[in-house]
Amino acid sequence: xxxxxxxxxxxxxxxxxxxxxxxxxxxxxxxxxxxxxxxxxxxxxxxxxxxxxxxxxxxxxxxxxxxxxxxxxxxxxxxxxxxxxxxxxxxxxxxxxxxxxxxxxxxxxxxxxxxxxxxxxxxxxxxxxxxxxxxxxxxxxxxxxxxxxxxxxxxxxxxxxxxxxxxxxxxxxxxxxxxxxxxxxxxxxxxxxxxxxxxxxxxxxxxxxxxxxxxxxxxxxxxxxxxxxxxxxxxxxxxxxxxxxxxxxxxxxxxxxxxxxxxxxxxxxxxxxxxxxxxxxxxxxxxxxxxxxxxxxxxxxxxxxxxxxxxxxxxxxxxxxxxxxxxxxxxxxxxxxxxxxxxxxxxxxxxxxxxxxxxxxxxxxxxxxxxxxxxxxxxxxxxxxxxxxxxxxxxxxxxxxxxxxxxxxxxxxxxxxxxxxxxxxxxxxxxxxxxxxxxxxxxxxxxxxxxxxxxxxxxxxxxxxxxxxxxxxxxxxxxxxxxxxxxxxxxxxxxxxxxxxxxxxxxxxxxxxxxxxxxxxxxxxxxxxxxxxxxxxxxxxxxxxxxxxxxxxxxxxxxxxxxxxxxxxxxxxxxxxxxxxxxxxxxxxxxxxxxxxxxxxxxxxxxxxxxxxxxxxxxxxxxxxxxxxxxxxxxxxxxxxxxxxxxxxxxxxxxxxxxxxxxxxxxxxxxxxxxxxxxxxxxxxxxxxxxxxxxxxxxxxxxxxxxxxxxxxxxxxxxxxxxxxxxxxxxxxxxxxxxxxxxxxxxxxxxxxxxxxxxxxxxxxxxxxxxxxxxxxxxxxxxxxxxxxxxxxxxxxxxxxxxx
Amino acid sequence: xxxxxxxxxxxxxxxxxxxxxxxxxxxxxxxxxxxxxxxxxxxxxxxxxxxxxxxxxxxxxxxxxxxxxxxxxxxxxxxxxxxxxxxxxxxxxxxxxxxxxxxxxxxxxxxxxxxxxxxxxxxxxxxxxxxxxxxxxxxxxxxxxxxxxxxxxxxx
Ligand code: SF4
Ligand code: SF4
Ligand code: FES
Numbered sequence: 001x002x003x004x005x006x007x008x009x010x011x012x013x014x015x016x017x018x019x020x021x022x023x024x025x026x027x028x029x030x031x032x033x034x035x036x037x038x039x040x041x042x043x044x045x046x047x048x049x050x051x052x053x054x055x056x057x058x059x060x061x062x063x064x065x066x067x068x069x070x071x072x073x074x075x076x077x078x079x080x081x082x083x084x085x086x087x088x089x090x091x092x093x094x095x096x097x098x099x100x101x102x103x104x105x106x107x108x109x110x111x112x113x114x115x116x117x118x119x120x121x122x123x124x125x126x127x128x129x130x131x132x133x134x135x136x137x138x139x140x141x142x143x144x145x146x147x148x149x150x151x152x153x154x155x156x157x158x159x160x161x162x163x164x165x166x167x168x169x170x171x172x173x174x175x176x177x178x179x180x181x182x183x184x185x186x187x188x189x190x191x192x193x194x195x196x197x198x199x200x201x202x203x204x205x206x207x208x209x210x211x212x213x214x215x216x217x218x219x220x221x222x223x224x225x226x227x228x229x230x231x232x233x234x235x236x237x238x239x240x241x242x243x244x245x246x247x248x249x250x251x252x253x254x255x256x257x258x259x260x261x262x263x264x265x266x267x268x269x270x271x272x273x274x275x276x277x278x279x280x281x282x283x284x285x286x287x288x289x290x291x292x293x294x295x296x297x298x299x300x301x302x303x304x305x306x307x308x309x310x311x312x313x314x315x316x317x318x319x320x321x322x323x324x325x326x327x328x329x330x331x332x333x334x335x336x337x338x339x340x341x342x343x344x345x346x347x348x349x350x351x352x353x354x355x356x357x358x359x360x361x362x363x364x365x366x367x368x369x370x371x372x373x374x375x376x377x378x379x380x381x382x383x384x385x386x387x388x389x390x391x392x393x394x395x396x397x398x399x400x401x402x403x404x405x406x407x408x409x410x411x412x413x414x415x416x417x418x419x420x421x422x423x424x425x426x427x428x429x430x431x432x433x434x435x436x437x438x439x440x441x442x443x444x445x446x447x448x449x450x451x452x453x454x455x456x457x458x459x460x461x462x463x464x465x466x467x468x469x470x471x472x473x474x475x476x477x478x479x480x481x482x483x484x485x486x487x488x489x490x491x492x493x494x495x496x497x498x499x500x501x502x503x504x505x506x507x508x509x510x511x512x513x514x515x516x517x518x519x520x521x522x523x524x525x526x527x528x529x530x531x532x533x534x535x536x537x538x539x540x541x542x543x544x545x546x547x548x549x550x551x552x553x554x555x556x557x558x559x560x561x562x563x564x565x566x567x568x569x570x571x572x573x574x575x576x577x578x579x580x581x582x583x584x585x586x587x588x589x590x591x592x593x594x595x596x597x598x599x600x601x602x603x604x605x606x607x608x609x610x611x612x613x614x615x616x617x618x619x620x621x622x623x624x625x626x627x628x629x630x631x632x633x634x635x636x637x638x639x640x641x642x643x644x645x646x647x648x649x650x651x652x653x654x655x656x657x658x659x660x661x662x663x664x665x666x667x668x669x670x671x672x673x674x675x676x677x678x679x680x681x682x683x684x685x686x687x688x689x690x691x692x693x694x695x696x697x698x699x700x701x702x703x704x705x706x707x708x709x710x711x712x713x714x715x716x717x718x719x720x721x722x723x724x725x726x727x728x729x730x731x732x733x734x735x736x737x738x739x740x741x742x743x744x745x746x747x748x749x750x751x752x753x754x755x756x757x758x759x760x761x762x763x764x765x766x767x768x769x770x771x772x773x774x775x776x777x778x779x780x781x782x783x784x785x786x787x788x789x790x791x792x793x794x795x796x797x798x799x800x801x802x803x804x
Numbered sequence: 805x806x807x808x809x810x811x812x813x814x815x816x817x818x819x820x821x822x823x824x825x826x827x828x829x830x831x832x833x834x835x836x837x838x839x840x841x842x843x844x845x846x847x848x849x850x851x852x853x854x855x856x857x858x859x860x861x862x863x864x865x866x867x868x869x870x871x872x873x874x875x876x877x878x879x880x881x882x883x884x885x886x887x888x889x890x891x892x893x894x895x896x897x898x899x900x901x902x903x904x905x906x907x908x909x910x911x912x913x914x915x916x917x918x919x920x921x922x923x924x925x926x927x928x929x930x931x932x933x934x935x936x937x938x939x940x941x942x943x944x945x946x947x948x949x950x951x952x953x954x955x956x957x958x959x960x
Contacts (some may be wrong), residue, residue: 172865185861
């Protein structure tokens with residue numbers, strides 16, 4: 001049997017069969033032979049600069065580097081011959097010439113490839129008799145990374161990472177040669193979104209985590225294999241703690257999700273865990289003052305009060321505002337409390353419209369790489385889903401995948417795109433409809449409405465038609481009005497193109513947005529996408545609270561006062577409620593209004609499953625201990641105090657079991673099946689709606705349309721001013737198109753005042769054609785910027801922009 | 805503020821056109837700027853990077869490998885003094901010290917009147933005529949102190 005794609009070789013007398021193109025260094029792993037490396041890293045590919053991996057290959061005159069040599073038929077390789085051993089010892093002696101004797105205090109000690117290789121492959125002695133180099137020991141590369149130049153062995157993993165993986169070329173080797181040093185351009189801070197990964201891949205203790213430096217020895221850490229809870233990627237990470245204090249966060253490679261990386265928000269953005277603004281105690285507000293109460297008592301009180309209100313005013317008078325930041329278990333139980341026990345369908349977790357299920361396959365991260373075309377709609381992965389951003393860059397730069405972008409704003413990914421079309425703000429429905437029609441029957445829509453020329457639309461249609469395998473990535477949170485239905489219509493049109501394989505990734509930014517929908521935190525769907533009688537959506541609940549028809553709301557990790565459109569109106573509506581319960585992990589503008597407070601443990605302390613944008617269900621393990629009750633215990637107490645047949649859950653996995661039993665699509669999800677890499681849940685059924693009408697965008701009498709853009713590093717409840725990431729915070733700015741700037745008489749850097757709905761936001765003018773004329777983009781930079789107050793809550797918001 | 809002149813732009817287009825990939829034009833563009841300005845400023849690195857889709861850091865890293873690219877303003881005449889083996893055995897060190905003293909500047913420095921910049925340089929491939937120095941684009945070989953006096957005094 002011979003397979004053209006397999007190659008047989010011998011390593012240390014052991015036969016190995018590996019796919020063509022495999023590097024010797026990787027082939028050796030197949031038979032348990034370790035070839036030491038420094039510069040080689042699987043994700044970076046061959047380089048060959050450190051010479052640590054020298055091996056002997058029969059018929060080759062000299063030793064060769066196993067990290068650059070691919071397998072050839074019948075190769076005979078030796079990794080332990082006297083020649084190789086001598087070379088290894090020589091390379092190590094050379095590498096150590098100027099390396100300081102820092103091991104006893106070095107952060108890398110105990111997990112250092114240089115230490116390990118020296119022990120395993122070094123000679124144990126040196127012929128060196130002169131002084132070692134004397135280089136800078138503490139140079140900040142940024143506020144979060146410090147380099148120790150003496151320890152650097154110039155392997156160039158970090159600089160190649162910056163070039164190949166993050167595609168920034170921000171870290172480089174200056175003065176290549178004897179005096180080479182890792183630097184940024186003119187020593188500006190190394191401040192990319194993914195900078196921290198270089199700490200993990202540095203094979204020595206040169207690149208260190210500034211916060212963690214000298215705090216603990218690696219072998220003294222308690223490591224929890226957990227997940228990042230900041231965005232919908234759900235990257236795998238290790239949370240290291242000592243005496244129950246968070247010490248550091250590192251990558252925990254899972255190729256199905258993160259491809260071995262985490263972004264800086266994960267690595268440096270968890271100090272909220274120990275923030276002073278944590279809500280740690282349950283409380284009831286009596287006469288304006290908060291009184292501490294036992295959490296279980298508070299839970300019973302909440303349940304009783306809610307059920308009394310239901311008895312008096314009917315189940316429509318209570319509602320639940322959840323958030324996509326909870327785990328499936330927490331959200332499932334809340335859903336059960338409100339739908340099954342209290343009998344209301346007033347549940348939601350978002351202010352935009354969305355429905356569960358897709359008319360085509362639900363794709364995951366791997367499909368991004370195996371597609372021929374990625375079609376990105378309304379999504380800005382760099383700011384919303386950073387690790388998806390890396391995956392898309394990988395697909396484009398290393399897998400030959402084409403990228404097409406359809407968005408109302410220019411984004412960092414545009415420069416990687418084959419085609420990038422900008423539709424007018426608020427014209428997403430029209431643009432999607434035009435594309436769907438173009439694909440189905442030709443035609444390009446009305447440029448005066450969509451802002452996309454007939455020519456561009458034609459090219460886009462062509463790109464998709466010739467795509468063979470198309471992966472659509474869309475952000476439902478960026479779509480206005482009912483455009484999500486148009487998007488789903490577009491998906492089914494793409495699905496019907498002959499000879500096309502396709503799927504989509506619903507790329508909403510929040511951590512468990514897919515899970516929240518699957519768990520039925522929706523006004524019109526029960527868990528698993530089962531249609532339900534329509535209850536009130538989030539914004540409708542605010543309306544009804546304002547009108548007095550809604551009497552009670554329970555907010556779970558949601559802060560509408562800041563995050564919902566409407567601003568002051570939202571606050572007034574919440575104040576109008578008979579009962580406002582806030583279950584949260586931080587004090588927020590909304591918790592200040594609550595009658596009853598329940599503490600939520602949140603990431604770090606909580607445990608449970610989340611479902612990422614690729615539909616993968618994974619387990620978020622607890623990293624730190626707390627005396628507080630887990631959230632699911634508090635919710636189950638509420639349920640049990642009201643139901644005839646109480647269900648006792650011993651661990652969070654008991655809730656997972658119930659989800660597995662009750663939620664369509666989650667049948668295969670259990671403790672065991674998700675243990676290692678997680679498991680993809682079965683996609684929920686999609687309800688085929690009729691082709692929707694494009695909503696007309698009313699033009700206001702005056703002003704410009706408003707688009708609020710998401711930013712990764714926002715000064716909010718998660719990243720406070722004392723965050724190590726504070727150097728990423730931006731002042732309030734407004735992006736104005738040059739045409740509008742000319743009309744309004746603005747120049748770059750002017751102060752502007754934006755007003756709408758009685759709210760005002762001050763911002764610096766940045767003249768950039770980030771969107772089409774007639775609209776402005778305001779990146780959300782801080783909670784107290786108040787930009788959501790400008791949004792009206794309708795499908796498109798208008799603002800007046802004046803000089804400030 | 806660093807800008808390319810319309811004439812530069814034409815040149816750049818021509819140079820970039822010669823290569824299958826843009827970034828291969830990096831050294832020629834660095835040379836173009838250095839010939840024009842005598843050195844390459846951080847702004848210039850950004851501008852060159854912009855033309856070739858390279859980060860300024862990458863431009864700086866390539867540039868820093870080549871000792872003949874200058875990062876600081878230079879004088880009208882750049883003197884590169886070879887100090888490799890042939891020249892050195894023939895007295896290059898003394899001649900360099902002599903020149904340095906004559907101009908009143910350290911090696912690496914520029915005279916106050918911005919006329920001369922003095923550098924020590926690796927082999928300039930004129931070993932048979934060592935000791936030698938290069939003044940802008942001209943090689944001067946078989947140097948003596950008298951010869952150096954004559955050469956430097958003759959430069960306006
Ligand atoms: S800092 Fe670390 S990763 Fe970067 S070149 Fe030096 S040893 Fe390699
Ligand atoms: S991409 Fe998202 S999930 Fe991944 S590390 Fe960053 S914030 Fe966390
Ligand atoms: S690992 Fe092969 S040369 Fe560095």
